Amino acid sequence: MPEARCDIVILGGGVCGLWTLHTLLHAGYDAWLLERSALGDGQTIASQGILHAGAKYRLPGNAVDASRTVAQSQSIWNQALSGGGQAVPDLSDVRIIDRRTLLWTTPSIGSRIAARGAAGILRSGVRKLDPGEQPAVFRDAPPGVEVYATDEYVLDPPSLLEQLAANADGRVRLLPDPTDLHIAAQSADAVEIQTGSITIKPAAVVLAAGEGNESLIALLGGQPGLMQRRPLHQTVAIGAPFDLNGHCLKLSLDKPALTVTTGNLNGERTWYLGGGPAEDGADRTPEAQIESAQAVLRRCLPWLDLSGLRFKTFTIDRAEGANNGKRPNDAVARWAAPGVLALWPTKLVLAPRAADMALEALRDRGITPTGKQGNEPIEALPSPGVAERLW
Ligand SMILES: Cc1cc2nc3c(=O)[nH]c(=O)nc-3n(C[C@H](O)[C@H](O)[C@H](O)COP(=O)(O)OP(=O)(O)OC[C@H]3O[C@@H](n4cnc5c(N)ncnc54)[C@H](O)[C@@H]3O)c2cc1C
Known part of the structure; x- marks a missing residue:
């Protein structure tokens, strides 16, 4: 059975997984993203594409924290939409439906x-x-x-997904058979994924599969109750x-x-x-x-x-990190099992926050970049396209 080694495998190619891939690659990790079907095939393709800067959250009754957190993330988006730089992806070709x-x-x-x-x-x-x-x-x-x-922009979700993937150095691939996926979290820095005919041994797995995180956590026997719908x-x-x-x-x-x-x-x-x-x-x-x-x-x-x-x-x-059924005020990152981190961005605008949380959580656990390893079996997998709109 062909065996691949790398630092990080991200499961799920919506806005959260794709932004996290960019952040981890920029931090030097040998990271790959594996998608089940098509990029954003869940919430991102269905989203209204509004980059909330906080105005909506200042309506009476809403939490002030949410307003602050999204306002901070929005400046990262502005940088990305103006061409990116450093750890920020270049999203200058994303179609902007409205600038307000x-x-x-x-x-x-x-x-x-x-x-x-x-x-x-x-x-x-x-x-x-x-x-x-x-x-x-x-x-x-x-x-x-x-x-x-x-000044909240409205983006076209398919073009956002397309450009995030185009920025990913060819590291976005399709799972060979999503129904034949096994994840064993053996210890803090040794996870084994078996899918189709290949085995991948990353130091850690990041779950960015939206509502798919729930079944992935169940599949690997991880902590239940981390997600809400x-x-x-x-x-x-x-x-x-x-x-x-x-x-x-x-x-x-x-x-x-x-x-x-x-x-x-x-x-x-x-x-x-x-x-x-x-x-x-x-x-x-x-x-x-x-x-x-x-x-x-x-x-x-x-x-x-x-x-x-x-x-x-x-x-x-x-699909969000569990918060008693209420919208979380921030993105959510939780260790679901040793070496398996689950992410939910809560909103499009908070995808950069989720990515930063992932980076911090990996560093906290001592999971650091080790340089390119044996990636050939992953490199041989095809790349996914962008999901079709639901309507
Ligand atoms: C109707 C709607 C409108 C919204 N409007 C806005 C808005 O205007 N502004 C805003 O900021 N937020 C909005 N949101 C919220 C925002 O869309 C989400 O927070 C965000 O898109 C979640 O991104 P994600 O990458 O975590 O999940 P998703 O976009 O759901 O992506 C998950 C990905 O994982 C893949 N996947 C699933 N299972 C597996 C598996 N087992 N293995 C590998 N891959 C898997 C899926 O195919 C998919 O590509 C909206 C949400 C909805 C539902």
Whole structure:
């Protein structure tokens, strides 16, 4: 049986695994990433692509910590999107859908209450737009609708995955047979992976498989209960009349009434709808979820005729480090077994944090770069493509 040796194997090629690979390669590790199916085939391809800088987390009821942590990570993203450097990947070719995310109030809230709520979000990087500066979608909005712009970018997830992989020195490969995967964590620095006809002996394994981390931890007999799922029921509205990327504010709650990003399906403009309706609608049938999305659109954009929209929905879980069912304030890194570290970034924007946590955890355990080893059996594996969108 062909045998490979290396410092680190990362399992899972979403934003977290790919960013972690870049960080570990830059730190000198002989690291490889093995993907089950296609890059980002889970949450990253389904994400709305918003690089939260913290504005959303300053809505009433949200943790201040989350705001600080994401704001720090966002400066790393800005560096990456401007060409990278040092330990930061070059993401300058990633397609940016929008360079700002809007926050807008509904007319029913009224300008006084809206302004009071806005004071909570107006700490930095959030600017109120005069009517003349507002995008076309707000042209016919009634008085009382206030629009703010944040400097949060919206990225195209497939192009993000593509460019992260292109930066990986050819170290991203497909598992020969994901159903035939065995991991034995023997000691702190000796893990054995058997997959298809090859055996890999890395010093450590990093699990970055999103919700797949749960079954991988079970497979190797690791610590249970490290992961939580939070379900979402996403809706896609096809035939949208304007570009719109932002959050409709519902000031009394800790999440937006609606989060919208704009895309394209077979040449038609789409609105991808997340936020409150996606979080609250996990148990709804697709029909009920579409009715609910229509009602939220009527509340958030009542001046638009949206009767021509067509809808699709799908459900997907967010996979996160366990935090009593609440969104963690940061990325999460936990040792699941000796030599096996599990990572969950919590948000796209926190992928660099997850990567730094992995580096620190490996160094803390004395797992250091040893130089290139016998990689040939891994080098012979094919490279994965980017996942197809779920809609
Ligand atoms: C609907 C939705 C919208 C979101 N919108 C945003 C947003 O706008 N902004 C934001 O910051 N965050 C957003 N998030 C959160 C963000 O997308 C996730 O935190 C992030 O993408 C998780 O990345 P990941 O690499 O950990 O996991 P994933 O993207 O799920 O990647 C896991 C990878 O591991 C692979 N894999 C699975 N099992 C195995 C195995 N056994 N062996 C090898 N590989 C395996 C999968 O094929 C996949 O490629 C959203 C999440 C969802 C679900």
